[in-house]
Amino acid sequence: MIEVIGLSKRFGNAQVLTDITATFAKGVVNQVIGKSGSGKSVLAKCIVGLHRPDAGRVLYDGRPFHELDLGEKRVIRQEIGMLFQSSALFDSMTVLDNVMFPLRMFAGMTAAEMVKRARFCLERVNIVGKDALYPAELSGGMQKRVGIARAIAMNPKYLFCDEPNSGLDPQTSILIDELIKEITEEYGTTTIVITHDMNSVIETGQNILFLHTGRCWWTGDRKALLASENEELRAFVFASELMRQARRGLLGQV
Amino acid sequence: MNILYHIGRYFEFLSHVFGRPERSSLYGRRVLEEIDQLGVKSLGIVALLSVFMGAVITIQTASNIDAAWIPRYVVGFTARQSVILEFSPTIISLILAGKVGSNIAAEVGTMRVKEQIDALDIMGVNSASYLILPKVIAAMLINPFLIVISMFLSIFGGWTVSALTGVVAPNDYIQGLQWDFDPFTVTYALIKTVVFAFVITSVAAYHGYHTKGGALEVGRSSTTAVVFSSVVILIANYLLTQLLLI
Structure with missing residues (x-):
């Protein structure tokens, strides 16, 4: 399990993340969604230690990552697997x-x-x-x-995926989603997926965190997402007519 | 202020480069690969430049020394001193700053923008040490050999042109090469070469490692790396000459 407590990050005059608190559970695919520039990638980079937060803590199964010495950080890093947007x-x-x-x-x-x-x-x-x-x-x-x-x-005990579906055709995209879900459940990893792919979120969302203007705006699962009345969340997830129709259809089933 | 920022960040970068490596056994193979990449693959251009450089120095010296009271062997002596003291270690290092330096900055910069360095960091690998240290060691090991070859070929180029054109008699040229030879000049040239090799690799790697953006910025880093390493080589050349020869 990964816990983020009161995490804030600023670059120059731009406050990118403000007081983010979230829990990413083990054995489920945790998804972080939000508009471009909402701070998703910065949050992921703060969690994996590529950026040092200005305030707040990141706990890997209770171990405060940013407070550890280099050797202890390396131990945690060897427990992390990361899939990059560009594959890297x-x-x-x-x-x-x-x-x-x-x-x-x-x-x-x-x-x-x-x-x-x-x-x-x-x-x-x-x-x-x-x-x-x-x-x-x-x-x-x-x-x-x-x-x-x-x-x-x-x-790895912790798996991070930064936009795993970007640039992929819909079929391959579904295959990658299924693969990440299978691996997470099979090995019991704590998986965090940064994504823009709303199909994937509605299809597989178990624990969704919506970032808006650098703040943790909403959390819940796919059912709660479909039923949510949160204005910003609905404007983001159901931006297209197709998604709004899908929502109405799925709400009928829920 | 900007230059101070770069100097500070450069030394901080070096502290990571010389930080504790994860698997030092892997570094041996990486050093050999880099020796091939940075040294052996530069041999052709070094050889070509050196032969022509030696030939031109010989012709220019001969054509500028036409007083009857100056012995002809001075042409060989001047060519030897110019090649050993300055042309081979400094000019060839400047050429290598262009070839090898831009290659390193582009390679490391591309790895940065394609998130490959982030991937290393997240795995817990000291990316600066893993990527850069083998390049620095390889260049410091192989460049002295390149420079010695360059010295030999430059002097050979001078002899060839003397034999082919008669601008100076080959015997006079050889006599000049042997006249008043101080072996310390070679030591001085090799010390300079090792320092320049460090400058070329570390400055280029610094610019590549701190690249931000995309393909355009990789190109800019590559150019900046060549400019900065050339300037640092010239400054280091002056300081080392002052320290070692005066």
């Missing part, structure tokens, strides 16, 4: 080497064990027979899947 695969490494990279750095395994583990992770995301290819030779969807394989290589 290393261009100079093959698919297999990309997935093996965290194992090489930290796992203390033999070469054969590393290859076995990396191949297992690649099979888990349905990438088979592509070991020797370089990231540039893969499609966007495949790159995302290799990114997920790398993120789960070390059996």
Whole structure:
């Protein structure tokens, strides 16, 4: 479980996050939604330690990340897997080497064990027979899947996904969503997904956090989202006529 | 103030580069890869430049020394001193600042904008050390060899032009090469080379590592890296000359 308590972050004169308090539960896909510029990515970067918050705490199963020394932070970081919006695969490494990279750095395994583990992770995301290819030779969807394989290589306790569906076709997008959900439930990870994809939110939302103007504006699950009367949330999620129709249809079923 | 900010951030960056590596055993292989990338792949341009540089220095010296009371072997002596003291260590390092420096800044800058450095940081890898330290060590190891090869080829270029054009007799040229030789000049040149190798790699990597934005900014970082490393090389050249030769 990850707890964020009173987290604030400012860049120069711009107050990006104000007093965010949220709990991200274990074994469920926690989604963070909000307009562009609402502070979603900054929140994720504060949680994983790429930005230092001006105020507030981030607790990883009770461990206050920003108050730990470098060695203790590294221990937590090795428990984190992250899927980036751009996949962030290393261009100079093959698919297999990309997935093996965290194992090489930290796992203390033999070469054969590393290859076995990396191949297992690649099979888990349905990438088979592509070991020797370089990231540039893969499609966007495949790159995302290799990114997920790398993120789960070390059996992470915490999984972060920054816009996992961006730039993907609807079918691949659904596959990636399902994969993240399966991995979260199978390994009991605390998963945080930053997303713009409202289909994904309405389809799979278990614990949704809506950020608006850098504040935690609303939290709940998909049922609560459909029924919510919160003006800003409804304006954001049901911006299109299609989504409004879908809402009416789904509310009838709920 | 801006320059002070960069100097402060550069030294902070260096403290990360020389910070404790996670798996030092992996660094050996990375250093060898970088030696190939930064050193061996620069050999062609270094060789080409050096041969022509030596030839031109010889012709220019010969054409400017036409007084009867100056012995002809002075051409060889001047060519040797120019090549060893200045042309090979400094000019070749400036050329490498352009080739290798822009390559490092572009590579590291692209990794930054494509979030690959963030990925390393989140994994708990000291990204500055993992990415940059092998480049710094590789350049400091291989550049002295490049410069020694450059010295040899420049002097050979001078001899070739003397043999082909007769601007100075080859025997006079060789006599000049051997006349009043002080081995410390080579030591001085190699000390400069090692310092310049550090400057080229670390300054270029600093600019690449702190790139923000996209492709345009990567290009800007690459250009800035070459400009800054060239300026630092010139300043360091002056300081080292003052320290070691005076």
